[in-house]
Amino acid sequence: MTTTPHLKVAIIGSGPAGYTAAIYTARANLNPTMFTGLQPGGQLTITTDVENYPGFAEAVQGPWLMEQFRAQAENVGTTLLAEHVESVDFSKRPFTLTTDTNKTYTADSVIISTGAQARWLGLESETKFQGYGVSGCATCDGFFYKNQEIAVIGGGNTAVEEALFLTNFASKVTLIHRRDELRAEKVLQDRLLNHPKVEVLWDHVLEEIVGDDNPKSVTGLKAKHVKTGAITDLKVSGVFIAIGHDPATKLFKGQINLDAEGYIICPPGTTNTNIEGVFAAGDVQDKLYRQAVTAAGQGCMAALDAERYLATLETTSTLKAASK
């Protein structure tokens, strides 16, 4: 007879939030097991230079940084499973997790850190220059565009905030939006439209990013007017795609409370979901900050929350046993 492995702490997802949760729960002797999923290391594995993760005086490479997270989690006693969780059942305790290898696990507590993925337009040239002039994160990469002309694609809060942030470095920022009005909040719109370094190209979609192969770099873009089809050529050295993110929460639909955009709902400043014993950390619950360091901070919070929850669980079962 095969027995179902039972875990005290199951961590789903292996970005900065998940690894930090693993490090803290391992050091609390909770023997965490992490399901690393299909893209171990998360979004940082598709980034090149990381200059804003504290503790490193010089830029480090995203994949290297995630490798360090992984090694640290493993060194302190985390079990890493290269399995993808395909379904969960949070309706009864212990919770149940089933993976792509058809294995089932039970768990007393679960930390969800499956992250979010930046949306991309899907252009061939966009993929080609990703990390070489095409970016999905102004906070991460804006610094590299001092006194250069750049473009931002999108019309929501993220696009407008990123465009405004990029004016701190760039000599000119062109926001390219597919409609003739922005989705972003009014106050952000006003700030953007009155900024001397910003120009908006209304009713345009990005058609192609152009650049050099050696060294790989962006030199410009072609934008198409959605009504006339006319092409505008822009000379830019950076293109920031800011058309939204998709949190990786399909798996949890119907199991825990998600907001209209699919993010896990946690009361501000906590990692608690609506299911006691299930916690969420990082981009899967955070659409505002989305930084490796904030995700790591939330991973630590989730670990401490899980530790507290498991201690209460233990006390309750000890009291129950004593009263029998």
Ligand code: NDP
């Ligand atoms: P949004 O979904 O709000 O906006 C995405 C933008 O990208 C829209 O303008 C959309 O155009 C455009 N877009 C989408 N797909 C394409 C495409 N294929 N081609 C061209 N343009 C495209 O995403 P955000 O990331 O801006 O925001 C996500 C959530 O996070 C929102 O709830 C937002 O309010 C919140 N947020 C809040 C912040 C704050 O409060 N300071 C900061 C950042 C985010 P269209 O308008 O035509 O649909």
